[in-house]
Amino acid sequence: MPEETGAQLGLRTLEDISALILQSHDLQETLANIVNLVAKRMATDVCSIYLLEADGETLRLHATRGLSRLSVGITMKISEGLTGLAVETRGVVATDNAPLHPRYKYFRQTKEEKVLSFLGVPFFERNNPIGVIVVQNREARTFTPTEVSALSTIAWQISSIVSNAKLLDSVRKKEEERAFYAAEVERLKQSGVLKDAAPVKQTSTKQAMLSGIGIAAGFAAGKVTILNRGTSAEPVVERARPRAEEHKRLKIALEKARIQTIYLEKRVGEMLSEADAAIFHSHLMILEDRGFIGKIGSLIDEGLGAQRAVTEVVGQYVTAFSQMADPYLRERSADMEDIGRRLVDALNGHQRSPDKMPGNRIIIARELLPSDLATMDPGKVLGIATEKGNLNAHAAIMARALGIPAVFGVEGLLKQVGVRSFVIVDGTSGCVYLNPDESVKLEYQRLQGEFDQKQRALEGIRELPAETPDGCRVKLLANIGLLSDVQVAHLHGAEGVGLYRTEFPFMTRRNFPDRQVQATVYQKVLEGFPGMPVTIRTLDIGGDKGLSYFPHPKEDNPFLGWRSIRVSLERQDIFREQLAGILLASPYGSCNLMFPLISGVDEVRTIKGILEEVKEELRRDGKPFDQEVKVGIMVELPAAVLVADLLAKEVDYFSIGTNDLIQYTLACDRNNQKIRKWYDPYHPAVLKAIKRVADAAAHAGIPATLCGEMAAEPINAILLMGMGVRSFSLSAPCLPQVKEAIRRIPLSRAQRIADRVLAMETAQAIRVYLEGVQQELGAEGC
Numbered sequence: 001m002p003e004e005t006g007a008q009l010g011l012r013t014l015e016d017i018s019a020l021i022l023q024s025h026d027l028q029e030t031l032a033n034i035v036n037l038v039a040k041r042m043a044t045d046v047c048s049i050y051l052l053e054a055d056g057e058t059l060r061l062h063a064t065r066g067l068s069r070l071s072v073g074i075t076m077k078i079s080e081g082l083t084g085l086a087v088e089t090r091g092v093v094a095t096d097n098a099p100l101h102p103r104y105k106y107f108r109q110t111k112e113e114k115v116l117s118f119l120g121v122p123f124f125e126r127n128n129p130i131g132v133i134v135v136q137n138r139e140a141r142t143f144t145p146t147e148v149s150a151l152s153t154i155a156w157q158i159s160s161i162v163s164n165a166k167l168l169d170s171v172r173k174k175e176e177e178r179a180f181y182a183a184e185v186e187r188l189k190q191s192g193v194l195k196d197a198a199p200v201k202q203t204s205t206k207q208a209m210l211s212g213i214g215i216a217a218g219f220a221a222g223k224v225t226i227l228n229r230g231t232s233a234e235p236v237v238e239r240a241r242p243r244a245e246e247h248k249r250l251k252i253a254l255e256k257a258r259i260q261t262i263y264l265e266k267r268v269g270e271m272l273s274e275a276d277a278a279i280f281h282s283h284l285m286i287l288e289d290r291g292f293i294g295k296i297g298s299l300i301d302e303g304l305g306a307q308r309a310v311t312e313v314v315g316q317y318v319t320a321f322s323q324m325a326d327p328y329l330r331e332r333s334a335d336m337e338d339i340g341r342r343l344v345d346a347l348n349g350h351q352r353s354p355d356k357m358p359g360n361r362i363i364i365a366r367e368l369l370p371s372d373l374a375t376m377d378p379g380k381v382l383g384i385a386t387e388k389g390n391l392n393a394h395a396a397i398m399a400r401a402l403g404i405p406a407v408f409g410v411e412g413l414l415k416q417v418g419v420r421s422f423v424i425v426d427g428t429s430g431c432v433y434l435n436p437d438e439s440v441k442l443e444y445q446r447l448q449g450e451f452d453q454k455q456r457a458l459e460g461i462r463e464l465p466a467e468t469p470d471g472c473r474v475k476l477l478a479n480i481g482l483l484s485d486v487q488v489a490h491l492h493g494a495e496g497v498g499l500y501r502t503e504f505p506f507m508t509r510r511n512f513p514d515r516q517v518q519a520t521v522y523q524k525v526l527e528g529f530p531g532m533p534v535t536i537r538t539l540d541i542g543g544d545k546g547l548s549y550f551p552h553p554k555e556d557n558p559f560l561g562w563r564s565i566r567v568s569l570e571r572q573d574i575f576r577e578q579l580a581g582i583l584l585a586s587p588y589g590s591c592n593l594m595f596p597l598i599s600g601v602d603e604v605r606t607i608k609g610i611l612e613e614v615k616e617e618l619r620r621d622g623k624p625f626d627q628e629v630k631v632g633i634m635v636e637l638p639a640a641v642l643v644a645d646l647l648a649k650e651v652d653y654f655s656i657g658t659n660d661l662i663q664y665t666l667a668c669d670r671n672n673q674k675i676r677k678w679y680d681p682y683h684p685a686v687l688k689a690i691k692r693v694a695d696a697a698a699h700a701g702i703p704a705t706l707c708g709e710m711a712a713e714p715i716n717a718i719l720l721m722g723m724g725v726r727s728f729s730l731s732a733p734c735l736p737q738v739k740e741a742i743r744r745i746p747l748s749r750a751q752r753i754a755d756r757v758l759a760m761e762t763a764q765a766i767r768v769y770l771e772g773v774q775q776e777l778g779a780e781g782c
Contacts (some may be wrong), residue, residue, distance in 0.1 A: 019121075022256055027162065031062050031161075032270070034063070034158065042151070044136060044137050045115065045136060045137050046067055046115060046135065047066065047136075048061060049064075049131060049133050050062065050167070051130065052130050053075070056076055057077055058075050059084060062131075076105070080105050081107070082118050084136075086122045087122055090122060094148065096117045096140040098115065098116060098118040115137065116425060117137040117140055118134065119136070119143045120132050120133070120134045121152050123155035124159055125162070131158070133151060133154065133158060153772050155766075156772055205436045208416055208435075209433050210411070210412070210413060211410070211414075211431055211434075212407040212410035212427055212432060213389075213390050213407065214406075214430035215396045215407060216405055216733070217405065217733075218383075218428065218451055219383075219405055219424065220383025220405045220424070220427075221382070222360055222362050223420075223422060224362045224364045224423055225358065226364045227365035227372065241305065243300055247306075250347075250353070253310075253346035256346035258287050258288070260346070260359040261283050261287060264371055265279075267375075279372065285624070287343075295315050295316075299312055299313065310347065311340065314343070315404055317333070317336040319333075322370070334393050334394060335394055336371065337369060342514070361380060363376075363383070364385055364417050365384075366386065366387045366388060367395075368389065370401075372395065373399065373402070374398075375725075378402045383407075383423075383425035385408075385410055386410065387754070389408035392407065397485070397488060400643035401487070401491065405426070406425065407427055440543060440698070461736070461740060462492070462493040462693055464739075466739045467743060468743065469743070470746040470747050470749070471747075474726055474742050476536065477705065478496075478730070478731070479495055479501075479731055479732075480497055480500055483521075486529070491732070493736060494532075494732055494735055495533075496535075496536040497525070498705050499729050500522075500536045500537060501537060501541060502518075502538065512577065514577060515584060516579075518578060519581040519585045520585075521579075522584075523588045525589075526585055532589075534591055535592040535594050535705075537594045537595075538594065538595055539564075539574070539575075540563070540596045548655070556639070565596055565607070569606060569772050580617070580618065582629075583618060583625040583626070584618070584625060586626035587624055590628045593632070594631075594634060594654075595632075595633050596633075597636060598635070599636065603641065609629065611631070631652060632653035633655070634655045634660075634707070635656050635661070636656070636658075636660035637661070640693075641692055645696045648696050648700035648702055649700060652702060654696075654697045655729070656693050656704060656706045659709070661708075662683070665683070666679060679709045682763040682770075683761070684762070684766070687723070688758065690706070690723060690725070691724065694723055695724060703726065703727055704724075704726070705729050712730045714738050714741035714774075717742065718750045718752070721747065721754075753770075757770070
């Protein structure tokens, strides 16, 4: 095999192996397809895969291309043969004349007497050998270092396949076993042998593995408590009452709901902190908002009952929030559902109190709302799994703060879980196991031990800087949107705020808040981070983020239309009020101003001109503000990337908004599931765009922060650090893992990784390479 093609062999083969996994139906078929592929790619006469048996001493041939088919299933001790030597030495074994090697042993079933050259590479699971991949040739052949490296990369991929397949096989076998016995029982009943046999109940004992979104890391196992409090899809039917009576009912219900909300705020404040309890303060603001109350009252005046009116108005808010592309804002729909449920409960005379649930249970629900968690005793909750919700849900924020392992967004969960189910919740990987067998339980007991050890290590580095072993300092900031996020950010060691979204306070009101109201909110955020930078992004409405009191034109392509800074520049009355509010709050902390969706220099100069006019107005009024507030922009449009060198001369810093940058660069709506696969952070165009912006910032001597969930994966943070990014802003719970990775890898190594990635041509090659690097770094301990 030519040397120049050998360098690409491992990556090209891994791409094809990934495709094979999707086409294969089980582990055996996957391994058989792999040996055929590798033999062809490496131009060898033989390729075989041996797996280590449970005793740790026996190797069994599971798949081969080139040896006799009858040899599949043969076993050997690890003390026998060259394959066993690879396991014993935990390293590569290679020879161009195998029969002359002192460890050579001939196995008659294989009919390999005509084979001379041998290359064997072991593969591991958590540093324990689990198998060997072997390639052989009839003629003498010296395998090159490049070929050995390629086969080692392939071996790593096989280890992942085998580990996952073993876990899934154990689940599948139990399901088949249960299905067989259920069929036998049914057959015996039909034949009259089991006339009085009780029906086989599958609901609570069926074994399965379901996938969702890992919300709060950690593992939990136990019996379940099922909450079934979702909003009913049935239309609300009420008996007709006089309008005056309905208005009175609404008034009383609002008062009850406010009292309960104050109680929930107090309870969460005692359980966690005042910052976490601010979730319910925002609920209280909505319950007191005249616009919200006025809409309900108007529907009552039109002849609707109070409950129907509440349901209609809350439904409008829920719909508005749920259609937003920004996941943080989209999840605010759950807050509106929570508020609506409390109001309806109050109208119907239902009084909610702390749940009297059995101790040590896994909570299963369609959706968990903030008030659900607030009324539970967290000491009785082992873990949480729900059908709806994501990382940005308030219940998710609370679960992380409480340290309860949680998985949200598990489709079909309630249909498969029964009251007698035993469940494992893996909040780290986002998996939920129903009625797992003993092998899965034992595996998760081991993982729990590893996780506890890891958490202790992460806790120990919370106050330490994110600094590489060779002295490169990286700043780790948090993305926030509510006062409740402040405590979560501190809990995970944030060094400030890289993005404070200002949209939510606007969305809960009946009209635009004036500068003083805004200043009060911004002041609380700034005071929450004394001595740390807080970057406040100006209003980003339009696209999917509408305000009920702000008329917005209907557009065929709203994301390419009147949104974000374009709205601010056209509606300068709103823009100036917000700039004034931010400036008035600026003396209370280290305040930075950031403007979204910038496309060119002319916009920046216009913005700076307006900002100076607002500053002059405040000076005339004798209002104090920080004269040195830094001004930055979000680089999230390809246009801004192409003129990044020009923009860098106009601002104090860049913030690279990867969520929109990926979307606009690849012309791919990240929320459209039909084209979701095209939304790829590893696309070479995206990575080269980020590199270009980082280089432009470095050349101009200004900082560039990467603001987006792309950096939440430690391997991505290492890659981006190698590309020149020295500051990250992401969801606070992701900060400790990213910090640990940064503290364990030298900048020089990160730069080599980045150089290799930037030279690659496809996203798939980049993804596979980074997976290999991640495995390698994990095994080395970086």
